[in-house]
Amino acid sequence: MHKNVIIIGGGFGGLETALSLKNLLPSSVRITLVDRSEYHAFIPSIHNIVSGDIQARDIQIPLELVLGVAGIEFVHDEVISADVSDKKVVMSSQVLDYDYLVLSSGGENNFYGVQGAETFSYGFRSPEDAERIHADLCSLLEDRNRKCSLVIAGGGPEGVEVAGELLDVIRGRGYGHELNEGRISLQLIHGQNNLLPSFPVKAQEFAREHLLQKGVTIATGHRIVEVQQNAVTLDSGMKYDMSMLIWTGGIQPNRLIRELPLKKAPNGWLKVTEQLHSPDDDSVYGVGDIVSIYIHDQPLALARLAYHALDQAVTAAMNINSHLRGRRQVGYAPKDRPQLVSLGKEMGIYARKDAVLSGQWVVLLKKAVQARHLMTYLSKPGLSAIMSKIPGMSFGQFLRMLSPL
Template sequence: MEGRTRTVILGAGYAGLRAAMELDRLLGVRHPGKEITLINKHNYHQFITRLHESAARGDTGDEDVRIPLAEILGGRDIRLVKDTVTRLDRNRRQVETEGGAHGYDYLVVSLGSLPEFFDIPGLKEHALTLRSLNTARMVRTHIEGMFARFKNVVDPWERNGLLTFVIGGAGLTGVEVAGELADWVPELCRRYDVDPLEVRIINVEASEDILPGFAPDLVEYARNLLGEKGVRFVTGTRIARVKDTEVRLGSGEVIPTQTVIWAGGIRGNPLMAEAGLTVQGRGRAVVNEYLQSVDDPRIYVTGDSAFTVDPESGRPLAPNAQLAIAQGKVAAYNIYADMKGLPKKRFRPQSVGVLASLGPGKGIGMIKTVRAKGLTAALAKEMVPVRYLYSLGGIKLLAKKML
């Protein structure tokens, strides 16, 4: 392709940011007609995998889970546009935003995901979610507000359920929120002079057990550890209905509560289906082995936006940060290869493992063939953001963020 080549990347999450940086690196500073535009709703990059800390850990501030994009992209030939995407126009090959339109030759869609509420009555209206730094801040403020209200309310009927926190979904996010909250509760009780026995943390999971994908002995460790901290797990039943003062489970149990934190599922951004892209798996765009939309080879889809299948098992891959980063790199290379007339790379997922925090200093993990729990897993989990920061900006960015 001769002349100017416009690559537009939507979303500066794990996949989109990596795609932009990798394409910039591959093309180099002297590539004629190079034009990379990164469009993101915020002017910062969020560490989505640490939002549970911001939501339910008292000592975690906003700056611990975000970093200005300017600090990451400084010195790179990437144009950052802070805007909200409103429409994908495939016929005109342009992206419409609240602030205007952006034409493209190649498009990378990395718009993340939205909560999937499964048409459960009242859930969307009453539940808190963990989608962003802003929603995490809302969860934290709400939890503290419940303790403050409980302290100031005398009527037992009005107090009922104020300090009952229901977490929907016992996958990685749900369990990590439960663990952080359980460790934060003693501090909140001291601050607001509340008896810890008044507090209930209930994690509800429709499947028969928690933490799918972890070895049974690690799941048992997590159950026992969090159980000792006061977390009650309710498995094998789903949340059937949510009202402003109660949650009804499929088993028939009614839980008085004014706090539901939903971590039970995600779906793709509806802009993809509206653009006519084939979607599956709760609205995620179907891609081929090169991460191109099956409907349009000029559109690459990565991260939570993509419906990808493991070529060995044939099963859909669950979205996660590790997968998103790898997809961002492959999408960037394939755009570069197309520009240069080189063969494209097939995306082959390679997981190095999975880690879960169970509160400060505790965790579980499966790193390839090695299983870890307790402090060892927690330390390994703490190293993940360190390595990630280094990959974004080397020792300079790491030192600036960590010191």
């Protein structure tokens, strides 16, 4: 009987796993990817949708197209639950059996139980979220009879990037002179003491100075404790007017992962071994934002980033192939790559270990990374045909051989 591999999620981790598996596994193995969205999106560029620089469709590619050409089945549906004892995936429209399951369903906003936060804030995790922010921001700015008090919750890369884009919209549409003059304000609230907490100090200071100088008001070391329709309250008791709140305050595993009867890390992420499968079940693999990797019972400190998801996908695909063929599996070893943060369209920060550089070229580099990523997936099915003639090499290895980025 043929074997079935089901992958939940067609984001960075899931799509890369599917295409890598297609190269490694015998053609008799059926690979199915399920996603509730029709598209794979380059999420790191959604801030450009906020400014109106690009539209959602510029960073989305249809999963059906990419997977169909590669001979991978795509199911456009929401996964409701996974029954790991009977090896079944339950969707809205059908139930599928699996021999191997790959979980790569990403994270969702964490509102930390703050009253009103989910109801009265804009999420910032998808192209659709960014489109909504752009549309509502433009109407707010245009209505000169209304105050436009913009608040960003969270000063990690997402919060800092969206601040840069909001500034571009305000200035680009000719409202720059009204910023901090009564009608328009832009406030960034961050619970920790420094913006960009996982970055070198030089990058943190640069981001802070740049945003302050451009007119952003920054409140660090304070958490939002309550959100009402037109106001946010901080733990200090301070209350600020708010016409639009953009929430970038952190992520958590979604319900699908929370309800799985498999070991979790203390914060709810799926626990996986160095080989990227559950310690409870070696037919269930996890990649990307949903995992917490444990090596010799110690959690691996790892930021939730797209490039880690891509690397994990290659390791998981290799290990499923090895398991199926009775070979030894490999351990996942994170690689260090530069982080790029834009501060609007004229400035960006490049950070790699302690090296920090800045300039408009970073924004251009980010766009180049986006273009390369999307082009790679559009051409991967073609590459797949070539790769199938080179046994034992995954897409990821092949692509990294071709390009240093």
